[in-house]
Amino acid sequence: GESVGLHLPTLSVQEGDNSIINCAYSNSASDYFIWYKQESGKGPQFIIDIRSNMDKRQGQRVTVLLNKTVKHLSLQIAATQPGDSAVYFCAENKDGGATNKLIFGTGTLLAVQP
Amino acid sequence: ETGVTQSPTHLIKTRGQQVTLRCSSQSGHNTVSWYQQALGQGPQFIFQYYREEENGRGNFPPRFSGLQFPNYSSELNVNALELDDSALYLCATTAPRLDTHNEQFFGPGTRLTVL
Numbered sequence: 001g002e003s004v005g006l007h008l009p010t011l012s013v014q015e016g017d018n019s020i021i022n023c024a025y026s027n028s029a030s031d032y033f034i035w036y037k038q039e040s041g042k043g044p045q046f047i048i049d050i051r052s053n054m055d056k057r058q059g060q061r062v063t064v065l066l067n068k069t070v071k072h073l074s075l076q077i078a079a080t081q082p083g084d085s086a087v088y089f090c091a092e093n094k095d096g097g098a099t100n101k102l103i104f105g106t107g108t109l110l111a112v113q114p
Numbered sequence: 115e116t117g118v119t120q121s122p123t124h125l126i127k128t129r130g131q132q133v134t135l136r137c138s139s140q141s142g143h144n145t146v147s148w149y150q151q152a153l154g155q156g157p158q159f160i161f162q163y164y165r166e167e168e169n170g171r172g173n174f175p176p177r178f179s180g181l182q183f184p185n186y187s188s189e190l191n192v193n194a195l196e197l198d199d200s201a202l203y204l205c206a207t208t209a210p211r212l213d214t215h216n217e218q219f220f221g222p223g224t225r226l227t228v229l
């Protein structure tokens with residue numbers, strides 16, 4: 001299928017290694033952040049979210065870190081697997097939940113080498 | 115799978131034509147948002163519908179319009195198609211809000227090509 005990863009920053013990791021994907025967000029007033037995974041030919045899939053009153057949240061094999069001082073968000077994937085290969089987007093909500101409007105980053109292509 | 119379906123999956127139109135894209139959500143998901151995703155970029159918010167009314171819009175011209183029906187399904191209409199409208203169009207639905215933010219469930223998208 002057609003790739004959405006053309007011209008995107010690429011992170012290449014070995015299977016079993018940990019992956020860290022970084023994102024800078026734009027609005028200090030944003031209070032909700034989400035990481036999405038998008039495989040070729042599919043819509044974005046929710047991975048994990050975090051609210052601005054937290055600096056860390058853990059899920060299954062994934063951890064999101066939020067640094068509001070430098071407006072930086074990161075996604076850590078433990079023991080990366082071939083099925084993790086996809087484009088990863090961070091997204092922010094800027095309007096305090098008044099709408100579901102999400103502002104997406106440019107995306108990072110994660111390539112897992114067997 | 116998210117339970118959100120979109121039709122058609124692919125569509126080819128010519129410049130100046132009009133197009134209607136459709137989205138059906140999970141039962142009870144009463145908010146729907148539409149996004150445009152150009153190749154190699156992140157999705158961009160077009161607008162949101164809640165209780166059959168538009169209640170949020172991104173930087174898109176009026177030729178992008180929408181509808182939400184009583185069963186919460188939705189349409190995106192684009193008039194006077196331009197070449198730059200070629201993109202993947204995504205809809206995302208949300209359950210009735212229990213908290214300030216609820217998870218959005220994305221459909222697989224409709225790939226629109228304008229020639």
